[in-house]
Amino acid sequence: MRVRDVRFPTSRTLDGSDAMNPDPDYSAAYVTLVTDGGTEGHGFAFTIGRGNDVCVAAIESLRSYVVGSDLDGLDLGEFSRRLTHDSQLRWLGPEKGVMHLAAAALINAAWDLAARRAGLPVWRLLSGFSPQQLVDFVDWRYLTDALTPAAAVDLLTDAFPGRGTRTAQIAAEGYPAYTTSAGWLGYDDAKVTRLAREAVDGGFDMIKLKVGADLADDLRRFRAARTAVGPGIHIAVDANQRWDVPDAIDWMRELAPLDPYWIEEPTSPDDILGHAAIRAGLRTAGPSGGPIRVATGEHVHNRVMFKQLLQADAIDVVQIDACRVAGVNENLAILLLAAAYGKPVCPHAGGVGLCEVVQHLSFFDYVAVSGELSGRRIEFVDHLHEHFVDPVSIVKGRYAAPTRPGFSAEIHPEALSRFAYPSGAEWA
Ligand SMILES: [Mg+2]
Numbered sequence: 001m002r003v004r005d006v007r008f009p010t011s012r013t014l015d016g017s018d019a020m021n022p023d024p025d026y027s028a029a030y031v032t033l034v035t036d037g038g039t040e041g042h043g044f045a046f047t048i049g050r051g052n053d054v055c056v057a058a059i060e061s062l063r064s065y066v067v068g069s070d071l072d073g074l075d076l077g078e079f080s081r082r083l084t085h086d087s088q089l090r091w092l093g094p095e096k097g098v099m100h101l102a103a104a105a106l107i108n109a110a111w112d113l114a115a116r117r118a119g120l121p122v123w124r125l126l127s128g129f130s131p132q133q134l135v136d137f138v139d140w141r142y143l144t145d146a147l148t149p150a151a152a153v154d155l156l157t158d159a160f161p162g163r164g165t166r167t168a169q170i171a172a173e174g175y176p177a178y179t180t181s182a183g184w185l186g187y188d189d190a191k192v193t194r195l196a197r198e199a200v201d202g203g204f205d206m207i208k209l210k211v212g213a214d215l216a217d218d219l220r221r222f223r224a225a226r227t228a229v230g231p232g233i234h235i236a237v238d239a240n241q242r243w244d245v246p247d248a249i250d251w252m253r254e255l256a257p258l259d260p261y262w263i264e265e266p267t268s269p270d271d272i273l274g275h276a277a278i279r280a281g282l283r284t285a286g287p288s289g290g291p292i293r294v295a296t297g298e299h300v301h302n303r304v305m306f307k308q309l310l311q312a313d314a315i316d317v318v319q320i321d322a323c324r325v326a327g328v329n330e331n332l333a334i335l336l337l338a339a340a341y342g343k344p345v346c347p348h349a350g351g352v353g354l355c356e357v358v359q360h361l362s363f364f365d366y367v368a369v370s371g372e373l374s375g376r377r378i379e380f381v382d383h384l385h386e387h388f389v390d391p392v393s394i395v396k397g398r399y400a401a402p403t404r405p406g407f408s409a410e411i412h413p414e415a416l417s418r419f420a421y422p423s424g425a426e427w428a
Pocket of ligand 1: 238240
């Protein structure tokens with residue numbers, strides 16, 4: 001197991017800037033699993049700079065659970081539980097924060113390894129498991145008041161007959177995407193206008209803007225973007241946790257005439273009842289009396305919080321993140337919960353490598369879990385893909401289906417050394 005601190009100096013151009021994160025340096029606590037057979041597994045935790053070293057240390061603290069594992073006997077359900085239930089390390093969470101990011105990096109690396117050994121991209125590997133096998137990958141503790149393993153098997157069994165048809169369809173057509181590239185808070189109006197127009201010309205039917213720092217600025221930027229794209233294009237907005245509950249409702253009512261498609265992370269990600277109150281406050285706030293949807297998830301720490309957000313009917317859109325919760329296994333639990341509650345999943349992506357990894361979960365969700373595309377899009381941000389061995393491919397506003405074996409998480413060796421922190425050429 002090799003762990004590296006890799007940081008990209010994105011703060012120099014304000015890529016990724018928003019109301020709470022004005023100067024991110026997109027970073028990866030990057031793991032390589034090396035095996036006697038020569039196959040490698042790659043995974044990472046995503047951070048925005050400072051603290052990436054803490055993540056590296058957290059991954060190192062799990063070393064004894066990883067090194068020496070027998071590949072042929074490796075049960076990825078058991079492996080994920082092993083990494084999240086060390087009785088002493090669990091004190092640092094439980095199942096949240098830096099230890100959970102560390103577990104995610106290792107669990108996703110193990111899935112990358114398994115998919116490479118199978119000669120399949122992760123989404124196709126997952127889509128080949130039986131309903132019972134998929135359910136056995138999930139840690140069901142704390143979930144059974146909302147969804148039981150037996151009900152999850154039923155849900156997956158209902159979706160089973162259509163898998164072949166949907167696999168062929170999604171492999172040919174790709175998965176819908178939306179883009180945030182136009183909307184960073186640090187961009188001036190001319191840049192927002194130009195990028196919004198380019199997005200629509202490129203085939204996107206939805207874009208997202210960052211909001212929440214200054215109402216007058218938000219209104220001006222939103223108007224510029226709306227004018228650029230016209231009324232038929234969805235424009236979502238993202239406050240990155242900036243507001244208290246009443247502020248969120250008031251602010252969104254001001255933006256409502258511009259027809260925001262959803263408000264993302266309006267308040268603290270931990271505030272489940274706050275999200276429910278905001279959603280209730282915006283049910284008829286849209287321009288024609290419809291709802292302004294509420295979306296969250298990129299900072300929702302684990303399956304238990306997603307369960308509560310769904311039980312409280314606090315969100316309209318479930319935003320999984322490939323690297324925030326404990327990897328494929330916990331995201332599988334969240335996909336099952338979302339399907340059981342009938343809520344669309346629109347993954348959070350961007351950063352470095354998040355698009356590459358999370359696309360596999362959406363393709364799999366369509367094939368084997370929800371069987372739905374309606375209201376579903378994967379976020380796309382056009383940064384740093386050139387550093388990946390198997391970068392995402394966007395064609396006319398859709399993610400093309402990944403075809404290479406693995407999880408698309410591998411960064412080119414030259415980039416790993418150039419952006420190594422603090423000694424790589426870029427930082428030294
Ligand atoms: Mg966001």
